[in-house]
Amino acid sequence: MLSFTSHDSDKTALNRWESLLHYLQHPLTAPAPLDTNSTVSRYEHDQQRMDYLSGGIVLLTSTVAQGRLLLTRAFQANRSRNSGHAGVMLSGDSALGKTTTAKRLMRWVLEEYTRQVPHWEQDEHIPVMYVEVPSGSNAKDLLREFCDFYGLSVLSRDTTADLRTKVVAAIRRARTQLIVVDELHNLSGRASGLGEAVDLLKGLHNDVSATFLYCGLDVTNSTLMHGARGQQLMSRFAVVELESYKWSSADHRKEWKQLIRTFESQLQLRNHPVGTLNTLAEYLYQRTGGSIGSLSRLLTGAAID
Known part of the structure; x- marks a missing residue:
């Protein structure tokens, strides 16, 4: 029998604030064992088990532990800086858990922020944000993704500078602490505008006080990080190289x-x-x-x- 997705699965998207918040605040948990006193049927219990297996298992790996340590250092280093903010980069081949690690780190940052700023929701803060870079993107494309996350309107006449102004204002207004940019290697696939994209990222580090977490395929060796611009950007980041386990x-x-x-x-x-x-x-x-x-x-x- 087929198991179809429910409408609630729309609430788990990462690239919009409302759905990201729902995902981070409502992790899937393992169902209680089925016994004679259970009020759920065997069928319902099987569905709960499959839901958990399909998206609920998140392990505290050594990579997550290293990411926590480096993010802790980056947050501390950025406390009083007004330019050149530090960040963390997750780099490696596919299927090594970069996005999964980023999800775990986002949940951890939100939990820590909730402990320290318990009324952040009433104050309409957005402590954590996530964007996924579309394939072949330039600076303007990336800024549109930021606008979509924050629910900002984008006009056809908006220039890159206009969008950057909107995004910076939204990040500051929302008191965003962690900015996750996933699939960063997609900026490398387009030679035209690549320098502009690197300059945008560098500029955002100076414009806002948030800490950045980059994720991508072999980012440290990509064209994005080559040249004077890329090297300057990379010098600000601690790198977690994700690798396959060895035998x-x-x-x-x-x-x-x-x-x-x-x-x-x-x-x-x-x-x-x-x-x-x-x-x-x-x-x-x-x-x-x-x-x-x-x-x-x-x-x-x-x-x-």
Whole structure:
């Protein structure tokens, strides 16, 4: 039987403030075990388990821990700066968990902000914002994404300078603390306007006090970071290089097996003793190439089946 998405899935989009807030404040949680006292049917419980498996498993990996540390340092470094703000960059190949790591970091920042500024919603703050760079974008295209996130009107006659003025005003008004720019490598695919895009990002670092988190495919080696402009931009960022897990040493194999055990403990299967996958660790490594994204899809897909 097919399992269709619900209308509530629209609330999990990241590129609009209302839906991003809903996603960050309402993480999927594992359903309680089904027993004789449960008020839900077996069918309903299966649906809850599949929902959790399809989007609820988020692990506290070493990459997330490193991202937290570097963001903490960047926030501290930016407290009294009025230009050249520090930031963090997540760089690596596909299926290594860059966007998943960014989601975890956004949720963490929002939780910390809520503890320190408990009335931020009444004051209409937007502590965290997210944009995904469209393919082949230039500076104006990127600014339109910022405008869409904040719900700003964009007129056909608006110039890049006009949009930048609107975006900077919105960021300041909303007291935004963390700005996540995902798929940053898409700015590299267009030679014309690339320098303008780099200048825009550098300028935003000076215009607003927010801390930036960049995510992209092999960003550190991309054309975006080449030349004087790119090098100046990169010098402000601490880089987290996401890599596949390794199998070449005892320590690497131990780390991989621990990752599998952690995933296995979250699979929500009714008759599955944790530890069953220990003997399949090498096979799973060969199947996935050490990619956490590939491992997640393989294990959660099998569990749903």
